[in-house]
Amino acid sequence: MRGRRVGAAGARAIAGVSRSLPSDHSPRSSGRAKFDRPDDSAPWQLLLPRALPIPAGKRLASIALGKAALPALCFARANPRAALPAAGSVGWLLRAEDLCPRQMLPDPSGPLGDEMTVWGQCDALASLGPPAPHMETEGPVDVRHVQWLMGKLRFRWRQLVSSQQEQCALLSKIHLYTHGCHSDQSLGHLSVTEAEMLRDPEGGQQLLRTLEQENRRLEAVLAWRRTELVFWQWMDTVLGTCAPEAPAAASQPTFLPWVPECGDGELELVVRELQTLEEELREAAERRRVAWEAKARGCGRGPEWSATRRASQETVEKELGALQRRWEQDSGPAQAHGPHRLVRREDGAAGDRDLRAAELIRTLRSQEACLEAMLRQLQGQCRQELARVAGALPGLIWIPPPGR
């Protein structure tokens, strides 16, 4: 039973983990006996993500998911009424925040500042592609149902836009009215949360308690990180002795962290396999290229051929040029990702990690234009396809819906 005794370091590790778990998971922090039961899988599942190493001090880039993220990007939509003063004395800044510590918790509490998150490039969005159609084969889908759902989506979208405008107006007012109230001179005014705290002291106390709790959990996470290795080694011994004794327990899914310990021999094997694969791929690519070149050469050299070739060359050059421009544009201002705090300044001074809202808006607008062009192209393709399909069926009349 020696393997099962958890040493002092291990106990500290376990305690650290349990403290870092959110309170509604009822941390089972005490009792060695409890860990004899392998079916307490819930805490294990929470632990696993934390077993992955997070580089300290780096900001995590967040990946945009779906269209819903897009409105979150823009502080002011392309709407002349809600336009920010573009240049000059008054401007908005996005002050970068170090997010690493808070991201270590599964559910960090709300931020104190007015948080705006700067997502990665919109390429992330574009590269998602159309979602794989999830077809339920229960019978023919009524197109009216689909139209119904689309209409609902459109209305929700518009409601979202008006809520966003409302939020913008509110933020602007609060920032304006609380100018000079903040103790931190570089910020100058209060955020919504801070203003709310002042207005409602009870709520402020609650927020304070939540923050203190979060602090404690963060400390626990750090403690866990220090003693992690000890813990896993102990777990190894436990499971080692556990497996032959309890076949019933083995049938339960146990999550073992994968500790890389392949020796040299295995590594060589893997390397050799990779090399053979690479060879095969190169040969296959070579064969394909030869075949294609033969085919292309045989295509003829008529004026038609050279015209198409020129056309395709031009499109490629155009696209390359656009890509390069976009890359230059985007790599110009050093774009930090992650959450930022929205600050309104009269004098327009900015730290080196801060982003100006006006520039961000410009970038986002160009990305928006890009995406809209893509959308229009896709719509055109769809329309052509539909026309082709409709034309192929005699007697089918295609009446486009009355719309904008």
Added chain:
Amino acid sequence: MSIVTVQLGQCGNQIGFEVFDALLRDSQSSHGLCCKRENEAYQASCKERFFSEEENGVPIARAVLVDMEPKVINQTLSKAAQSGRWKYGQHACFCQKQGSGNNWAYGYSVHGPRHEESIMNLIRKEVEKCDSFSGFFIIMSMAGGTGSGIGAFVTQNLQDQYSNSLKMNQIIWPYGTGEVIVQNYNSILTLSHLYRSSDALLVHENDAVHKICAKLMNIKQISFSDINQVLAHQLGSVFQPTYSAESSFHYRRNPLGDLMEHLVPHPEFKMLSVRNVPHMSENSLAYSTFTWAGLLKHLRQMLISNAKMEEGIDWHVRPPSSGLPSLGKKSLNKDLHFNTSIANLVILRGKDVQSADVGKKFRAYIHQYTKFGIEEEDFLDSFTSLEQVVASYCNL
């Protein structure tokens, strides 16, 4: 969130006045069953939606009044100011000295473009006054000249300029035995244009409201004012603050949005109508007893049997097995309702065109429209688009 009301034409302005009056009176009424805090919240919510505050505390309606004749607007403004409880903004109205002679084309092609900028400016000022803007509520009649022609034009403009905001058009369906000879043509043109540019069309029929006044409210000499008041009562019930289903701690934030999301998501089915119970004047309320369940049952049967009034409901009609959603809120139930009189109207017009000597009459009136740029093709276009609408409803 606030709604900006655009009142167009004689009909629109009169109804608009009644609506605002009814809303404010309801929100300030003292005989209620709720606690004070509740009442205050209700009042605040209603006021924020439809009125803006001024220094001396008199609420100003968030409305733009448009008419081609000054008479009705002046009447409306003075009635509001006289009540002392609320008023219209001083510069919120736009009127000209001449009428439009019930000519849709005149309203749409002449008045509209000519005064487009001033009208849109007024609207823009109202919108900017709102802290949070949710949409437009446009009141107009379908068969007159000013209201319908300019209404169609203004709605189209709003669609272009405020494409993200929601628009609900309240249209008044004329009496079957019309007052205006060309009302059929006006109606068709209006409907087809509005169908394209508006999000929802809320229809009130003069006939139905007239019957309600006559039979249920025991009014002997029914004036337009009575009709308008009943209308306003119905509309008010729709727009007063209601709790949302999820959280009953505060009122819905976006009334238009919620309504529309549930009722008119499908782009082809935009017509709405209103049913409400009970139909009686406020004075008789004290002498009646109602149960919530009973009222709802009445309402449901009214919907199913396509009745407009509480009296004479056909209880034998059973609902078809369709999956149309219905929202219940307070004493009101709204459902997607195909107005059979559209079909009647269209058939009537078809008959008009076909019979020979009426054909001459048709030609005679058409020239009134072509004078101002509405060609026969426009009529045909409108006709086809409405036929499409009728067909889609028939296919439901």
